[in-house]
Amino acid sequence: MLPVQGQEYSLLMLSSLRRRRFHKRNTLYKKNIPGDMLFVVTQGRGILCVDNQAIPIRPNQTYYLLGNKPIEVMLESEFIDFYVLVIRRVTFAKKKGSWHYVNAATDSSLFQTGKLQLKHEKQHLESIEQLYEECRYKSVKDPSIQLKFQSLIQAMPEEVPEPLELEDASKGIDQSITYMYKHFNHKIKLDTLSDIAGLTPTSYSRSFKKAKKISPVEYLNHIRIDFSKELLQRSDPSIKDISTAVGFGNEFYFSRMFKNSLGISPTMYIKRKQLKVAVASCFRYKECLRDLGVEDTYELNGYRHLELGVEENRRLTQVQLEGLRNYRPELIIADYRHLPLYDQLKLIAPTVMVDYSMDWRAYYVRIAELVGREKEAQQTFSQxxxxxxxxxxxxxxxxxxxxxxxxxxxxxxxxxxxxxxxxxxxxxxxxxxxxxxxxxxxxxxxxxxxxxxxxxxxxxxxxxxxxxxxxxxxxxxxxxxxxxxxxxxxxxxxxxxxxxxxxxxxxxxxxxxxxxxxxxxxxxx
Known part of the structure; x- marks a missing residue:
């Protein structure tokens, strides 16, 4: 609710409430905000760019965005989950002793764009989740929905937007990342990025690696590799042209960086849907492939026999390795527990070792990418x-x-x-x-x-x-x-x-x- 100004009184109403997921992709998400909104992130990390300001996206955070402005979203995680609450302002004016609806003014809002410093983040998120569940069965115009939204809004004037300049170094790094996303297809110098961040090149590199765990050059290469994936999926792609289009220039350097990042070469990536695949895993990789629609696979599981003793385990593993050779796979996907077999596996076929994680969805997305079944993976998650x-x-x-x-x-x-x-x-x-x-x-x-x-x-x-x-x-x-x-x-x-x-x-x-x-x-x- 906005304060009464003279003979006018404004009320903020909920116009729509949606739950969305953005998956990491090779280009920026560019959206126009239809109206003032609350952008509430439940999972994922990235950067939100509004009015040339880079705002870090973090889990369990709420952002207030002013309407009629373009935004860009850059993901650093595989996806972000979020709620969007679009707000409509209704204004009443008092004329001749009676209140009448008038067009809302456009020069005032509840907050300025920024992250809200909520004192009770958990309760705030729970309130939005409950409101979303009710909106699934009731119209957003239902008085009970609007009353609950008013309760949510009434508590928020106690909160204040976090200034966009929280830390100069952090702000500058996010600004430099935004520049990388927009200009990755050109040659980018470290001096340019450090100038954008307002730091010396040495201090910028040190601060960047501390914040992102990798160097600025590695981060830029990840952006270029991600964008190249989309180009490689087009008809009759040229490795040389793609390497130039994403800013690498030299196709051999591009191919080496691509393989270092994904585990397979650009050429193999192009034909990944047709590859004959085998797995070396105790984490049900074969079942994951079947769920993705890949039926014909060979599975080596050298871990499940460890209780049988060293010699018996070695014998059974060698039997499976021989079966794997006879299967003649074009690609082997292996988990970290089969790292001791890596040298033997790569002699049979190119082998990708999937990074360790206790998040089965991360495994699943990685496997889906290697066999060209990303859409099937997202359908699986939705179901x-x-x-x-x-x-x-x-x-x-x-x-x-x-x-x-x-x-x-x-x-x-x-x-x-x-x-x-x-x-x-x-x-x-x-x-x-x-x-x-x-x-x-x-x-x-x-x-x-x-x-x-x-x-x-x-x-x-x-x-x-x-x-x-x-x-x-x-x-x-x-x-x-x-x-x-x-x-x-x-x-x-x-x-x-x-x-x-x-x-x-x-x-x-x-x-x-x-x-x-x-x-x-x-x-x-």
């Missing part, structure tokens, strides 16, 4: 997001706020799945919003207990991943599952114990995640 929403709502109706814990039984120990640092943990406790039991470690991936030292787990539901031999299961039952500690558990007493398949492994692929959601819905239908 999975819908399934997550359906499953989350269903579980809230059945499980509600009851706690859930997952344990994995071994012959001599018990491992409790933690709250962080694993796709399964993220799925259960973040995306589905399940409440962890008291035994679930909050800041660890897992926590282990000796079989004879197992504590009583205070949890309403207990999920058990049990993959044991008959003898191991017999011993475990005698030592644990038939004891007083086990019988004292709330989940055991209420018959809420479920034996699950290998969710730990399944959580690394879209089809595996869908199977987990199916299991959960079947149990609580």
């Amino acid at each position: 999975l997001e819908l399934r997550l929403k359906i499953t989350r709502d269903a579980l809230m109706d059945t499980i509600g706020h009851q706690s859930v814990s997952l344990i994995r039984l071994y012959s001599r120990r018990i491992r409790v799945q933690g709250l962080v640092d694993h796709p399964l943990s993220h799925l259960l406790y973040s995306e589905l919003g399940l409440k962890p039991g008291s035994c679930v470690p909050l800041n660890e991936r897992t926590k282990e207990f000796a079989v004879d030292g197992m504590p009583t787990f205070d949890t309403d539901y207990l999920l058990i991943d049990k993959r044991l031999t008959v003898q191991e299961e017999t011993n475990l039952y005698a030592n644990v599952l038939n004891g007083s500690t086990w019988d004292a558990m709330k989940a055991v007493q209420n018959n809420q114990v479920r034996v699950i398949p290998n969710w730990i492994s399944m959580s690394w692929s879209p089809s595996g995640q869908n199977q987990i959601l199916d299991n959960l819905l079947q149990w609580h239908a």
